[in-house]
Amino acid sequence: MGYKVVVVGATGNVGREMLNILSERQFPIDEIAVLASRRSLGTEVSFGDKTLKTQDLATFDFTGWDISLWAVGSEATKEHAPRSAKANCIVIDNSSLYRYDPDIPLVVPEVNPEAVDGYAKKNIIANPNCSTAQMVVALKPLHDRARIKRVVVSTYQSVSGAGKGGMDELWDQTKAVYNPTSNSAPAQFTKQIAFNVIPHIDVFMDDGSTKEEWKMVAETKKIIESSIKVTATCVRVPVFVGHSEAINIEFEDFLDEDEAREILRTAPGILVVDKREDGGYVTPVECVGDYATFISRIRQDSTIENGLNLWCVSDNLRKGAALNAVQIAETLGNRVLKKG
Known part of the structure; x- marks a missing residue:
């Protein structure tokens, strides 16, 4: 016996990836519905060897469905997700809307699977930010051994984190470098992204950090441990898919x-590729389409007493979004719903 599953935002990058992963991992599904906004109504999407036609999110009745996976923006989620939750169709949300609500669990299954049990307060579970998800997968097993005091992270985030428009802008600007008559003015990003890096993701806050940087701080504390100090610099880079992070960790205890x-x-969800030779590490282009979070360049930091450096790479459309959401559904099924 399987589940009745709804994928909301099925025509977007993350929604399509959710469908791919549900099929690849053979999630037990008896019935599936794919939803989109009215402007995408009737668009066909693939699910395994099936072709599904999108239905209207605004009028869909969630009664009798078990789980809804959400890959739309915060505004649409705010308007429609409560209808799903009220109908006892458990919401797994990829937007930032519910992440910081103390009554809604924020879950990375390799890190805090037990948090799923808190879904019942509001019938909602939140998926973390893409840059946070891969980092906490790397941090948690090290924290369990030596207790993390402080994390300094610099991210190198792909344009797919900004959606299809971000990917299109990188493509168009790259072509325009070789064809100067093309219009390549920035629209999705604040400056040219092709052959450039931009130290600015999301809006600026009063303390000078961006909201993307604040998210990494707040979410790491909620998922792992509130006492961990985190400082982040988040940078958009001209890579289509795959986020990278240079992470410096200070521990309470020495860790060789x-x-x-x-x-x-x-550790679950991690692949270590760490050879001290040319090419003995993983780059974003190599992680695309993979489930794992890859760790390379592991080495002591001699400038502090108990320090370590590492390089962390993952497919942000998968572990940073769609895969994590499906893993939450799997965890929910194994711990709570127990079908399939």
């Missing part, structure tokens, strides 16, 4: 780099 490497090798 070799032991850290072995801890990470056996």
Whole structure:
């Protein structure tokens, strides 16, 4: 016996990836519905060997459905997700709308699967920000061993994090470099993204940080441990898919780099590729389409007493969004619903 599943925002990058992953992982589904806004109504999307036609989110009745996976913006989620929750169709939301609500669990299944049990307060579970998701997968097993005091992270985030418009803008600007008559003025980003990097993701806050940086701080504290200090610099780079992070960690206890490497090798959701030679590390283009969070460049930081550096790469459309949402559904099924 399987589940009745709804995918909301099925025509977008993340929604399509959710459908791919549900099929790839053979999530137990008896019936599936794909929803979109009225402007995308009737668009066909693939689910395994099936072709599905989108229905109207605004008029869809969630009664009798088990789980809804949401990949639309906060505004549409705010308007329609409560209808799903009220109908006892559990919401797994990829937007930022519910992440900081103390009554709604924020879940990365490799890190805090037990948090799923808190879904019942509002029938909603939140998916973390893409840059946070891969980082906490790397941090948690190390924290369990040596207790993390402070994290300094610099991100190198792909344009797919800004949606299809971001990917189109990188493509158009790249072509325009070789064809100067083309119109390549920035629209999705504040400056040219092709052959450039932009130290600005989301809006600026009063303290000078951006909201993307604030999200990494707040979400890491909620998912792992509130006492961990985090400072982040988030940068958009001209990569289509795949987020990278340079992470510096300060621990309460000493942790040798070799032991850290072995801890990470056996941790769920992680693949360690760490050879001290040319090409002995993973880059974004190599992680596309993969489920894993890849860790490379593990080494001691000699400037502090208990420090470690590492390089972290993951497919942001998968682990940073769609995969994590499906893993939450799997965890929910195994711990609570127990069908399939």
